[in-house]
Amino acid sequence: MKKIYLLAISIMGFQAINAQITNYAAIPYATGFESGTLDNNWYTTSSSQDGRIQIWNSTSLIWSGDTAKAHTDSLWLGMDNDPGGSYVTNEAWIGLDLLGETQVRFTFWWAEWNDETEPQDGIYISDDGGTSFTKVLDLNGASYTDLQWYYFDLNLDSLNTVHGLNFTATYVIKLQQYDNYYFAGGNDGFLFDDINVESTIVSNISEQDEVKVKVFPNPTTDFVNISLSKSNNNYSYQLYSIDGQLIEENNSINENSIKLNLSDYNAGVYFVNLYSNGEMIHSHKLFKQ
Ligand SMILES: [Ca+2]
Ligand SMILES: [Ca+2]
Ligand SMILES: [Ca+2]
Numbered sequence: 001m002k003k004i005y006l007l008a009i010s011i012m013g014f015q016a017i018n019a020q021i022t023n024y025a026a027i028p029y030a031t032g033f034e035s036g037t038l039d040n041n042w043y044t045t046s047s048s049q050d051g052r053i054q055i056w057n058s059t060s061l062i063w064s065g066d067t068a069k070a071h072t073d074s075l076w077l078g079m080d081n082d083p084g085g086s087y088v089t090n091e092a093w094i095g096l097d098l099l100g101e102t103q104v105r106f107t108f109w110w111a112e113w114n115d116e117t118e119p120q121d122g123i124y125i126s127d128d129g130g131t132s133f134t135k136v137l138d139l140n141g142a143s144y145t146d147l148q149w150y151y152f153d154l155n156l157d158s159l160n161t162v163h164g165l166n167f168t169a170t171y172v173i174k175l176q177q178y179d180n181y182y183f184a185g186g187n188d189g190f191l192f193d194d195i196n197v198e199s200t201i202v203s204n205i206s207e208q209d210e211v212k213v214k215v216f217p218n219p220t221t222d223f224v225n226i227s228l229s230k231s232n233n234n235y236s237y238q239l240y241s242i243d244g245q246l247i248e249e250n251n252s253i254n255e256n257s258i259k260l261n262l263s264d265y266n267a268g269v270y271f272v273n274l275y276s277n278g279e280m281i282h283s284h285k286l287f288k289q
């Protein structure tokens with residue numbers, strides 16, 4: 001039997017959101033929440049009726065001289081706990097049909113307002129329609145400046161590899177917040193904006209245009225050389241940590257070799273994506289010893 005949720009309409013008059021995922025979005029998928037509602041690729045749920053997941057307007061949330069503004073345009077997705085007093089878990093799921101996809105990136109902007117770090121806060125992924133989730137990124141409020149927007153760029157191929165997940169027709173990305181109070185005056189809450197899921201795969205490179213790539217030494221203790229069989233292709237690269245976070249990038253490389261210095265990074269697995277004129281041509285797993 002389906003549960004019927006009684007929705008508390010907030011005193012601000014915004015519409016609360018709660019609906020099952022009825023569709024798994026094809027990619028590219030993007031939203032900046034400017035329609036004012038969550039489309040049917042989303043499902044939201046809270047562990048108690050105090051949990052609040054709703055779309056806010058840039059002008060509506062002001063406290064102690066600070067205004068919670070959207071990253072882009074007017075609207076953003078907020079998670080908090082109203083009236084608070086006990087802890088609640090807020091979850092917003094995005095359903096994605098990623099069957100057969102490769103080289104998929106999930107990017108988003110996130111801000112928080114005095115939200116304390118708890119292990120439940122973060123980004124989770126499911127490849128089975130939300131039956132089981134794996135945490136792939138911490139969102140530790142205490143480590144970030146309040147109401148400042150931060151960009152996250154997650155390489156889902158890398159995360160799948162690390163966590164034993166697959167691109168399926170019922171792939172779910174879950175945004176989760178855990179805390180015990182509300183935004184304005186209560187000092188808790190997450191803000192999300194400009195969510196984007198897209199494949200960076202190159203499908204139209206002909207055989208003779210293909211750039212051959214050599215990566216060596218790998219494993220390495222410090223440097224990795226990347227040699228490319230063609231020059232003058234306006235190369236760039238992005239280096240990702242094992243948890244899919246972008247840690248280094250370089251644009252407009254006009255030579256046919258790139259030297260990465262991993263000596264300052266911890267031992268472990270990294271991923272480098274290579275681009276030619278903005279299109280991905282190669283992705284490689286690196287082992288730093
Ligand atoms: Ca927006
Ligand atoms: Ca928290
Ligand atoms: Ca903070």
Ligand SMILES: [Ca+2]
Binds near residue numbers: 115116181187188
């Ligand atoms: Ca708190």
